[in-house]
Amino acid sequence: MSFYSPLFSIDVEHAFLGATFTCVPTPETADWIRRRDLLVRPQRNGVAVFCEAARRSVLLADCAPGAALLAFKWFAQDPLFSQYTLPLIPTPESLLYLRSGVSIADDSGRHCLHAGETVDAGLMQAMTEPSLARHLDRRDVLCKPVLVAEIDLADHVAGQTTTSGKADEGAAVNVDSVSGVNYYVRFSARKSIWKYYFISNADIDAVNLAVVDLDDTVRFVAAEPEQLPGSRRALVFMSEAEIEMQQKYPQRFQLREQGDMGDRILIRRLANADVSKVTQEMVGGRAALVSEIYIN
DSSP states (O other): OOOEEEEEEEEEEESSTTOOEEEEEOHHHHHHHHHTTOEEEEETTEEEEEEEGGGHHHHHHTOOTTTSEEEEEEEESOTTHHHHEESOOSSTTEEEEEEGGGOEEOTTSOEESSSSSSOOGGGEEETTSHHHHTTOOTHHHHSOOSEEEEEETHHHHTTOOOTTSOOOTTOOOOGGGOOOEEEEEEEEEOEEEEEEEEEESSOOOGGGEEEEETTSOOOEEEEEEEEETTTEEEEEEEESSOEEOOSSOOOOEEEEEEETTEEEEEESSOOOOOTTSEEEEEETTEEEEEEEEEEO
16 A cells, blocks of 8 residues: 655635635646555645655656646636735736745744735736746636645755755755645725715604724724715714724624713624625725715
């Protein structure tokens, strides 16, 4: 019975916990893996690759830079992915392209495929760029991946020492001592101003009303009332700070009426924002994303 050991893994993390992906190897990578009898297994939002332990040294010993490039593509499962994800794609013809050669080891021993805490627009690459284009096909134009990651197996042995512990130039690397490498990518989530519309036909004044955060971290201010379609009047409250988009929010907001005898709770738990209901408007003299929340 063959024993397989970890070769490498890649995991994609997202600040928006509901983000899910499908990860697939490029056809060339799938063929390379098949011919060398490697195992590929799904792992969270990524992939793990294993090689037969008895053939590990043979696989890695002759890996010159560029000789074994394994590329994987990630496709977002949520059609709203671009609504809550940073970085924004600058053009329809570009996408994120990450390579193991610039990965950075963190304190936990994992390797981050980008220099910053999260991926940024500087990692975008034109899809026509030869280094990226070789990993793409016609289908990727119609259904574009959100990320392409390229792993060069030569990066696994670069900088490794010999069995004697010396790093003599030109000395052979003991590939049996090379462990599996765990790579990761991290996305950040967009933020938005929360804007509550309280719809009422009654002539209610917002002076004595307040949106209160039970955790005392977000402050809301009253804006000018607005007229909505159907001659409906809405009192408006907006958060002073942007709130990071989430699938499930921890925020606990209440609508209260403030009076001489103390506060009276009108709505014990206000609805949270929905990433599908985001607009852009001028707030404080600048363009900002606004999550609209309507309360009847």
